[in-house]
Amino acid sequence: MPALVLLGAQWGDEGKGKATDLLGGSVDYVVRYQGGNNAGHTVVVGDQKYALHLLPSGILSPGCTPVIGNGVVVDPSVLLSELSGLNERGVDTSKLLISGNAHIITPFNVTVDKVTERFLGKRKIGTTGRGIGPTYADKINRVGIRVQDLYDESILTQKVEAALDVKNQMLTKLYNRRAIAVEQVVEELLGYADKLAPYVSDTVLVLNQALEQDKVVLFEGGQGTLLDIDHGTYPFVTSSNPTAGGACTGAGVGPTKISRVIGILKAYTTRVGAGPFPTELFDEDGEALRRIGGERGVTTGRDRRCGWFDAVIARYATRVNGLTDFFLTKLDVLTGWEQIPVCVAYEIDGKRVEELPYSQTDFHHAKPVYEMLPGWSEDISKAKSFSDLPKNAQSYVKALEEMSGAPISAIGVGPGRDETIEINSFL
Numbered sequence: 001m002p003a004l005v006l007l008g009a010q011w012g013d014e015g016k017g018k019a020t021d022l023l024g025g026s027v028d029y030v031v032r033y034q035g036g037n038n039a040g041h042t043v044v045v046g047d048q049k050y051a052l053h054l055l056p057s058g059i060l061s062p063g064c065t066p067v068i069g070n071g072v073v074v075d076p077s078v079l080l081s082e083l084s085g086l087n088e089r090g091v092d093t094s095k096l097l098i099s100g101n102a103h104i105i106t107p108f109n110v111t112v113d114k115v116t117e118r119f120l121g122k123r124k125i126g127t128t129g130r131g132i133g134p135t136y137a138d139k140i141n142r143v144g145i146r147v148q149d150l151y152d153e154s155i156l157t158q159k160v161e162a163a164l165d166v167k168n169q170m171l172t173k174l175y176n177r178r179a180i181a182v183e184q185v186v187e188e189l190l191g192y193a194d195k196l197a198p199y200v201s202d203t204v205l206v207l208n209q210a211l212e213q214d215k216v217v218l219f220e221g222g223q224g225t226l227l228d229i230d231h232g233t234y235p236f237v238t239s240s241n242p243t244a245g246g247a248c249t250g251a252g253v254g255p256t257k258i259s260r261v262i263g264i265l266k267a268y269t270t271r272v273g274a275g276p277f278p279t280e281l282f283d284e285d286g287e288a289l290r291r292i293g294g295e296r297g298v299t300t301g302r303d304r305r306c307g308w309f310d311a312v313i314a315r316y317a318t319r320v321n322g323l324t325d326f327f328l329t330k331l332d333v334l335t336g337w338e339q340i341p342v343c344v345a346y347e348i349d350g351k352r353v354e355e356l357p358y359s360q361t362d363f364h365h366a367k368p369v370y371e372m373l374p375g376w377s378e379d380i381s382k383a384k385s386f387s388d389l390p391k392n393a394q395s396y397v398k399a400l401e402e403m404s405g406a407p408i409s410a411i412g413v414g415p416g417r418d419e420t421i422e423i424n425s426f427l
C-alpha cells in the first residue's frame, strides 16, 4: 500500500496543493520529486491561505515529514524565505529533509532563464523566470551544483568555475551582459550552508527505510502531465518529469513500491505560458471561468488561459501515468452554466482523432469536438457526498469518469480542506 503519487493531469494548477494537504494528515512523508519554485501550490486551512512554491504541502500537517527529493531544483534563498514565512505564521518546519543530491538554482541560472526568454522573442516558452530550465540543463550537462557541494568550498569553487566558464562567454559575447564573478557566487552559496545544514540528509535511504517499515509516503508532483519534458507539449513544457515515473527517479524509490497514482484533474482546463491548448476560450465563457475560478498564477501573477474540459488529455494522462484514480477539482466553478461543453475528440485536418497525437504539428491543428452536457444552478459547495450533488452535476462527473479512463475518487467543491467529496478512500 504505502507509496502514492499525486500529480497534475493537465497543464498544472489543478489543485495538487489542496489534495496533498488533505491527505497530509494521514501520511508519514510528503515528497516533492521534481520541479522547483516554478510551482505554486495553494492550501487553504480554515481562514488561513498558504502559497507554497518549493516546500511539499505536507509541511502544514504536524505529523508529516516533508521531503525535498534529489530530483528537485532548489533555490536556497527562496527556500529560506519560505521557511521563515511559515515559521512567522507558527508552522513548525523543523522536520524538513532536503536531499544532498538535489541541484541548486544559482543566481546565474535565473539570469540565463531570463535572457534566453528575451532572446527567443515571440518564440518564447513563457517560463516562470525562476531558473528552472538552465539548472536542469546544467544537471544534464554535468556542470550542476548540488546541495552537498555547499559543504566543500574547494569543490564548490571548481564547480562554479566550470559552470560559469561557458556561461560568461555567452552572457558577455552573445547577450551583451556583464560577466558573473565566481567568488561572488561562491560567497553567496556558502552563506546558505549553515542555514540549510540541519535539513540536509540522505533522503533516498530515509524514504526506503520508511517504506520497509510500512510507513505511508506520498509523492507530490509539481506542474502537470502536459508540461512533462518527455510526455508534454514539447517545447512548451517545463524541464523535468512531473509524470509518475519522475517520482521514482526524483526520490530514489523503485516502481514496485508505488501502489496508487492519483491524477488531479480540474473540471475544466487552464494553462499558463505559451503553447497549444485546443479548448482555450477567448470569449466571455473563458473570462467567466477565470473570474469564478480565480485563475491567476500563484507564482507569477499571470492570468491563466482558460478553456473547457478536454477528455483527450485526461485519457492521455491516465495512460502515461498509469493512473489508478482521479481527484476532480473545482466542480463548483462550473455551477451556473446551462450547458457545459466537453471536448471528447479532436478534428485534425478534417479527420476525427480520439487520442492525443504525438506530432506537434497535428496537435497545433487540433480542433475540439464538443459534446454538450446539461449544467446545474444549485450551490454545490456544501455537498458532502456524491448524492448531495444535483443530478446534472452527478452526470457530468460520471461522463468525465467514463471518458477519462480511471475512477474519480474525490471531488473538490471549494478551496478548503473540508470542501471535498470523498468517494473512494485513497489510503
Ligand code: GDP
Pocket (backbone or CB within 6 Å): 008, 012, 013, 014, 015, 016, 017, 018, 039, 040, 041, 042, 043, 044, 293, 294, 298, 328, 329, 330, 331, 332, 333, 411, 412, 413, 414, 415, 416
Ligand atoms: P496546484 O498548483 O495544482 O497546487 O494548484 P494552484 O494552487 O496553483 O491552483 C488551484 C487553485 O484552486 C487554488 O487557488 C486552490 O485554492 C483552488 N482550489 C483547489 N481545489 C478547489 C476546488 O475544488 N474548488 C475551488 N473553487 N477552488 C479550488
Ligand code: IMO
Pocket (backbone or CB within 6 Å): 008, 011, 012, 013, 014, 038, 039, 040, 041, 125, 126, 127, 128, 129, 130, 131, 132, 133, 221, 222, 223, 224, 227, 236, 237, 238, 239, 271, 272, 273, 274
Ligand atoms: P504548479 O506546480 C502551471 C509553466 C510555465 C511555462 C512552462 C515552463 O503550480 O502546477 P518553467 O519556469 O517551468 O521553465 O516554465 O511551464 N509552468 C507552470 N504552469 N503551473 C505550474 O506549477 C507551472 N510551473 C511551470 O508557465 O509555460
Ligand code: MG
Pocket (backbone or CB within 6 Å): 012, 013, 014, 039, 040, 041, 042, 298
Ligand atoms: Mg499552481
